[in-house]
Amino acid sequence: MRPNTRLLQIAVHILFSVQLLSVNSAYAEAKQTINIAYFTQEQKVPPPLSNLDAFIPNKGILGSELAIDDNNTTGQFTGQKFVLKKIIVPLDGDVAEAFNKEVGDQFSHVVLNLPAELTNNIADLPAAKQKLLFDAATVDDALRNEQCRNNVLHLLPTRAMRADALAQYMMKKRWNKWFLVIGASEEDRLFAEAIKRAAKRFGMKIVEEKTWEHTYDARRTAQSDVAVFTQVDDDYDVLVVADEQGRFGEYLEYRTWNARPVIGTQGLVATSWHRTHEQWGAVQIQNRFKEQAGRWMEEQDYAAYLAVRAIGEATTRTKSNDVNTLKNYMLSAAFALQGYKGNPLSFRSWDGQLRQPVLLAAPRSMVAVAPIEGFLHPKTELDTLGYDQPESTCKWSK
Amino acid sequence: MKQNVFGLFLTMALTGAAQAETVFVTLEKDNALAVVDPVAGKLIKTVEIGQRPRGIAISPDNKFLYIAISDDNTIKIIDAETLKETGKLPSGEDPETFALNPAGDRLYVSNEDDSQVTVIDIKRKKAVKQIKVGVEPEGITVSPDNLWVASASETTNMVHWIDTKTNAIVENTLVDPRPRALSFTADSQQLWVTSEMAGTLMVLDAKTKQIIKNIKFDVQGVTADKIQPVGVVIDKDRRRGYVALGPANRVAVVNAQTFEVEKYLLVGQRVWNLAFSPDQKRLYTTNGTSNDISLIDLETQTVTKSVGVGTYPWGVAVKP
Numbered sequence: 257m258r259p260n261t262r263l264l265q266i267a268v269h270i271l272f273s274v275q276l277l278s279v280n281s282a283y284a285e286a287k288q289t290i291n292i293a294y295f296t297q298e299q300k301v302p303p304p305l306s307n308l309d310a311f312i313p314n315k316g317i318l319g320s321e322l323a324i325d326d327n328n329t330t331g332q333f334t335g336q337k338f339v340l341k342k343i344i345v346p347l348d349g350d351v352a353e354a355f356n357k358e359v360g361d362q363f364s365h366v367v368l369n370l371p372a373e374l375t376n377n378i379a380d381l382p383a384a385k386q387k388l389l390f391d392a393a394t395v396d397d398a399l400r401n402e403q404c405r406n407n408v409l410h411l412l413p414t415r416a417m418r419a420d421a422l423a424q425y426m427m428k429k430r431w432n433k434w435f436l437v438i439g440a441s442e443e444d445r446l447f448a449e450a451i452k453r454a455a456k457r458f459g460m461k462i463v464e465e466k467t468w469e470h471t472y473d474a475r476r477t478a479q480s481d482v483a484v485f486t487q488v489d490d491d492y493d494v495l496v497v498a499d500e501q502g503r504f505g506e507y508l509e510y511r512t513w514n515a516r517p518v519i520g521t522q523g524l525v526a527t528s529w530h531r532t533h534e535q536w537g538a539v540q541i542q543n544r545f546k547e548q549a550g551r552w553m554e555e556q557d558y559a560a561y562l563a564v565r566a567i568g569e570a571t572t573r574t575k576s577n578d579v580n581t582l583k584n585y586m587l588s589a590a591f592a593l594q595g596y597k598g599n600p601l602s603f604r605s606w607d608g609q610l611r612q613p614v615l616l617a618a619p620r621s622m623v624a625v626a627p628i629e630g631f632l633h634p635k636t637e638l639d640t641l642g643y644d645q646p647e648s649t650c651k652w653s654k
Numbered sequence: 655m656k657q658n659v660f661g662l663f664l665t666m667a668l669t670g671a672a673q674a675e676t677v678f679v680t681l682e683k684d685n686a687l688a689v690v691d692p693v694a695g696k697l698i699k700t701v702e703i704g705q706r707p708r709g710i711a712i713s714p715d716n717k718f719l720y721i722a723i724s725d726d727n728t729i730k731i732i733d734a735e736t737l738k739e740t741g742k743l744p745s746g747e748d749p750e751t752f753a754l755n756p757a758g759d760r761l762y763v764s765n766e767d768d769s770q771v772t773v774i775d776i777k778r779k780k781a782v783k784q785i786k787v788g789v790e791p792e793g794i795t796v797s798p799d800n801l802w803v804a805s806a807s808e809t810t811n812m813v814h815w816i817d818t819k820t821n822a823i824v825e826n827t828l829v830d831p832r833p834r835a836l837s838f839t840a841d842s843q844q845l846w847v848t849s850e851m852a853g854t855l856m857v858l859d860a861k862t863k864q865i866i867k868n869i870k871f872d873v874q875g876v877t878a879d880k881i882q883p884v885g886v887v888i889d890k891d892r893r894r895g896y897v898a899l900g901p902a903n904r905v906a907v908v909n910a911q912t913f914e915v916e917k918y919l920l921v922g923q924r925v926w927n928l929a930f931s932p933d934q935k936r937l938y939t940t941n942g943t944s945n946d947i948s949l950i951d952l953e954t955q956t957v958t959k960s961v962g963v964g965t966y967p968w969g970v971a972v973k974p
Contacts, residue, residue, distance in 0.1 A: 326789045326809055326810075329769055329788055329789045329810055330788055330789065330809075330810040330811070330812070333788065333810070333812060333814075333823075333826040334826075334828070537790065537808065540766050540767060540790055543767050544767060547767075565809075569811075569831070572811070572828065573828075592830075592831045592851045592852055593831070594808065594809060594811075594831050594832045594851055598879075598882070598901070599879040600831060600832075600851035600852070600879065632877075633877075636877060636878070636879055637877055637879065638879070
């Protein structure tokens with residue numbers, strides 16, 4: 257029933273579009289074409305941790321596709337045509353070589369979905385100098401601070417923004433004493449650093465800190481492992497876990513020695529997007545995405561969506577396709593991107609980070625949205641999350 | 655003491671002057687319609703209406719209510735006296751906002767997920783046309799002279815001007831981000847449009863379709879990102895317009911001649927939609943998260959009362 261209705265609707269759409277195009281001057285002819293590249297590399301399939309979540313190979317791409325459609329719906333009225341070229345470097349391919357060859361001088365706007373190190377390698381290529389790169393994947397604070405690049409804008413909230421969001425919520429709940437559990441990877445260490453920074457900022461106390469050293473296939477042994485592991489001297493209000501790959505964090509909840517909530521990378525998580533998010537028109541984009549992609553929208557999809565929409569919004573407003581014009585506009589106070597989170601989204605002029613509310617979500621319920629009410633800022637409360645201008649060590653000239 | 659006597663006198667004066675009007679409020683989360691006597695300041699009753707009711711309008715002859723029942727994918731026709739359902743209109747999926755033409759025989763629905771506006775012939779209860787518009791159309795209104803349907807798309811950031819004779823878009827005006835609601839002045843000369851993201855009200859000239867005035871709201875003690883203008887109404891003499899400012903919990907009073915913001919009235923939380931009393935002496939607001947409506951006396955420009963109605967009051971319509 258449903259696919260048929262949909263087909264019929266599409267047919268009706270096409271009919272009307274064609275009819276209107278032929279008779280109606282309100283649908284402007286494309287006078288300007290904006291070419292956008294989406295650049296990523298194939299990912300290795302990680303070892304499965306459970307049978308629940310299948311590996312999603314195309315995170316990000318589908319978000320950029322939805323945004324291109326949205327841009328073009330607008331473009332039909334403004335005479336602008338948006339074209340997306342997707343470049344996927346094979347697992348064993350040379351990313352820099354592929355960038356030089358495939359992106360070259362044909363594209364000035366590039367959405368990147370690459371790990372932190374590769375992102376900066378690409379940003380430093382001579383071919384990337386006169387481009388505007390949109391980082392839709394990294395969460396590293398270093399890339400917005402000492403390692404920042406003036407040709408890169410960042411879409412996803414950093415670890416510090418996430419940790420601050422969690423800290424605000426814990427402060428509100430008066431969970432003042434934290435037990436920090438850290439995984440073995442470098443990413444886990446960085447997340448733990450962000451948590452420690454947040455604890456200091458908001459006057460919270462880390463009463464215990466331990467590194468997870470038990471097995472990673474804990475399906476059989478978690479019950480005893482976690483109980484022993486969480487028997488600590490100091491009493492704590494909440495267990496904060498740093499396990500970005502999800503190698504053990506899921507096993508903590510319900511198994512701690514004392515009954516305590518779990519928060520961090522598992523349990524209550526801080527994220528830019530979540531399937532339980534439905535306020536501020538989010539239901540609409542969740543529906544549109546699911547209809548097109550056949551799955552829920554992931555964070556990278558949201559980031560890539562915002563990147564392509566930011567390009568659309570800036571080109572529509574400035575009527576320009578010039579990199580510097582667009583960049584200046586995006587970093588100006590006039591730029592306001594609609595991101596289905598109530599507040600308008602904008603870029604921080606000091607490091608190119610997108611300022612945005614951070615969602616605090618449990619697996620099946622949206623618990624809170626940070627900034628939490630009561631955390632004030634003279635300019636915008638969104639800047640209570642992450643590195644504010646006075647703290648930033650990024651030195652880029654616009 | 656003196657104040658009390660004055661207050662009592664005022665209440666009596668108001669009661670004396672008021673008609674016996676009825677305010678209808680859709681309750682998005684209660685799946686119900688609240689019926690309020692605004693003069694007595696009382697909730698009279700609440701009736702089940704369908705899953706997730708939002709947009710509401712009353713027919714020009716005040717006999718029927720049209721209510722968008724979002725999760726049932728229909729617009730119900732409700733007898734305004736008996737509150738019984740008398741029919742359904744083919745609204746398309748997930749209807750939220752819609753507009754009636756002045757004659758009351760055409761209804762224009764925004765279909766947010768499909769980026770289109772559906773035109774419904776009310777007598778025949780039939781969809782007669784689908785018009786392709788921008789992404790996520792929401793606010794929609796018909797000019798009192800019945801020349802234009804103005805539709806705002808939230809993600810495309812445009813107002814589309816649809817000719818009512820041909821049902822085709824004739825012109826598009828780029829506006830501030832996430833336009834939410836729009837309303838024509840009674841003389842059809844101006845279209846007022848609110849932008850939720852920019853925190854602005856734009857006044858468009860209906861002849862040139864250009865923005866002639868952009869008003870930025872600024873409430874002391876409220877950060878700019880909380881000021882999210884939604885519903886807008888203008889009185890029939892074009893003396894003042896009123897704008898609901900969402901989570902800023904205020905209604906802005908705008909001088910419709912000078913475009914100065916005269917006042918911000920504190921109402922309930924996340925104020926969303928607005929409706930005048932038939933004599934335009936009062937204004938009613940739906941306050942989404944405080945679950946009430948505020949009654950504003952427009953002669954004194956004060957909020958006189960709030961009436962609890964139920965969960966998530968969304969739309970409001972008034973029957974004389």
